[in-house]
Amino acid sequence: MADSVTDPVARSPIRPSEPLVVAGWEVEGARSASPLTLADVSALAKTLARAPARGAMASALGVPFGRAGRDASGALVTGSGPGEWTVIGPVGGGAAQRARLEAVAADAGASAGELSTVLDLTHGRALIRLTGAAAPALLAKVCAIDLADHRTPNGTALRTSVARLTTDLVRDDQEAVPSYLLHCERSYGQYLFEALLDAGAEFGVEADGPLGRQGIDGQ
Amino acid sequence: MHLTPVTTSYASMNVAGPRSRDLLRRVVSGVDLDPEAFGYMQVRMGQVAGVDECVLWRIGFTGELSYELHVPASFGRHVWEALMSAGADLGVGPFGVEAQRILRLEKGHLIVGQDTDGLTRGFSAGLGWAIKLDKPDFAGKPELAWQAAAGDYPRLVALQPADGSVVPPEASQIVEGMEIAGRVTSSRMSPALGRSICLGQVAAHLAEPGTVVEVLLPDGRRVPARVMEQLAHFDPEGERQRG
Numbered sequence: 001m002a003d004s005v006t007d008p009v010a011r012s013p014i015r016p017s018e019p020l021v022v023a024g025w026e027v028e029g030a031r032s033a034s035p036l037t038l039a040d041v042s043a044l045a046k047t048l049a050r051a052p053a054r055g056a057m058a059s060a061l062g063v064p065f066g067r068a069g070r071d072a073s074g075a076l077v078t079g080s081g082p083g084e085w086t087v088i089g090p091v092g093g094g095a096a097q098r099a100r101l102e103a104v105a106a107d108a109g110a111s112a113g114e115l116s117t118v119l120d121l122t123h124g125r126a127l128i129r130l131t132g133a134a135a136p137a138l139l140a141k142v143c144a145i146d147l148a149d150h151r152t153p154n155g156t157a158l159r160t161s162v163a164r165l166t167t168d169l170v171r172d173d174q175e176a177v178p179s180y181l182l183h184c185e186r187s188y189g190q191y192l193f194e195a196l197l198d199a200g201a202e203f204g205v206e207a208d209g210p211l212g213r214q215g216i217d218g219q
Numbered sequence: 220m221h222l223t224p225v226t227t228s229y230a231s232m233n234v235a236g237p238r239s240r241d242l243l244r245r246v247v248s249g250v251d252l253d254p255e256a257f258g259y260m261q262v263r264m265g266q267v268a269g270v271d272e273c274v275l276w277r278i279g280f281t282g283e284l285s286y287e288l289h290v291p292a293s294f295g296r297h298v299w300e301a302l303m304s305a306g307a308d309l310g311v312g313p314f315g316v317e318a319q320r321i322l323r324l325e326k327g328h329l330i331v332g333q334d335t336d337g338l339t340r341g342f343s344a345g346l347g348w349a350i351k352l353d354k355p356d357f358a359g360k361p362e363l364a365w366q367a368a369a370g371d372y373p374r375l376v377a378l379q380p381a382d383g384s385v386v387p388p389e390a391s392q393i394v395e396g397m398e399i400a401g402r403v404t405s406s407r408m409s410p411a412l413g414r415s416i417c418l419g420q421v422a423a424h425l426a427e428p429g430t431v432v433e434v435l436l437p438d439g440r441r442v443p444a445r446v447m448e449q450l451a452h453f454d455p456e457g458e459r460q461r462g
Contacts, residue, residue, distance in 0.1 A: 006269075006297075006301070007269060008268065008269045008270045008294050008297050009294075009296075009297050010291075010293035010294055010297070011293050011294075011295075011296055011297070012293065013292075025293070042293075043293075048223060050221045050223065115220075115221065117221045117223070119223055119225070120228075121225075121228060122291070122293070123228050123229070123291040123292040123293045123294070124225055124226075124227045124228030124229075124292060125227070185227045186227040186228070186292055187227050
């Protein structure tokens with residue numbers, strides 16, 4: 001390989017206003033002190049696992065359809081669809097995360113004869129975190145789901161329409177502050193980010209870098 | 220069976236041209252690019268410009284020595300810029316869909332939906348080489364068997380107007396007296412040949428190479444065009460893409 005080739009830089013589909021390269025990813029360098037923030041966290045590792053909804057792999061993952069929770073490694077396991085989980089982990093951790101899930105899948109296959117598949121979707125999906133007390137009010141403008149605490153409490157995972165876009169929506173509160181992860185196909189990432197900024201203007205939403213309170217480790 | 224779409228997971232680019240292998244040698248690791256080791260229509264996984272888990276296809280629509288690179292989408296711009304930088308002294312440059320369409324027409328590669336339509340069946344699309352009626356069964360076999368037995372299906376052929384400066388618009392009718400006997404499905408001026416070239420679907424009895432058909436232009440003129448020996452107007456033996 002030619003010496004002139006520079007170190008790879010990965011780029012999210014969402015354009016940063018103040019680009020900064022961290023851990024091989026170009027990320028948003030701007031910081032916000034607003035009580036309502038929107039952060040592009042597409043750099044987080046995203047791994048899809050598919051298996052029978054009530055089988056051995058489902059038991060090993062420990063998260064049923066419609067719920068989200070952290071596993072022993074600290075990764076967020078989201079039951080985003082029936083028999084379908086998206087596991088979200090630290091930036092740069094995609095290979096290790098995939099290997100870990102493939103081992104779980106192999107065990108499930110050996111013990112129960114299940115068909116399961118594991119796929120790294122880090123580069124195929126955009127991931128956005130919306131955080132703040134006004135987050136449910138913002139989402140209510142672009143999403144028909146009832147986001148009241150007693151209907152969609154912390155740890156809820158669902159697939160729905162957000163700004164007319166098929167989106168996985170996961171409630172993952174941060175230090176008791178309402179927070180949502182929004183997960184869509186990569187090509188729609190910029191659209192969804194801008195749609196949420198637009199919808200949140202009346203609430204004072206601001207773009208924040210993943211170095212802010214959302215953390216680049218996915219926690 | 221699980222089917223998971225990964226379209227958005229990859230950024231895809233086509234490196235095409237006689238020096239494409241020279242360029243890839245500068246940015247690819249972990250793949251033997253020698254033609255004996257990585258032949259036409261083969262696929263490899265490797266590192267491109269420092270990016271792991273890239274998919275390399277030695278394939279292409281253009282008819283040239285050509286590679287498709289499918290790289291993790293977040294690294295698309297990095298790989299693109301690395302190719303442009305590493306290939307500057309080789310004369311690398313971006314090319315768009317129109318250039319690709321002309322190159323593929325010179326090579327006689329059809330576009331499904333342009334050179335075919337909703338009524339086109341396998342043999343009419345020139346795909347008889349891929350249809351194995353001696354198999355016990357497959358989806359669509361009865362329809363194709365009937366088509367083969369009847370033998371009167373339209374044929375996809377290459378056409379060259381007698382006047383090489385005339386480019387019949389796509390969808391121009393091919394006529395026989397007052398009857399419609401086919402249509403031009405693709406047409407362009409060929410930079411490589413310096414003349415107009417076409418693909419078209421014609422009635423079976425007009426498909427023999429050397430047959431001269433009449434193309435009806437929008438202004439009412441009828442211009443002669445000759446049916447060619449094969450679909451490829453240029454490099455019919457495929458020496459460039461197999462090099």
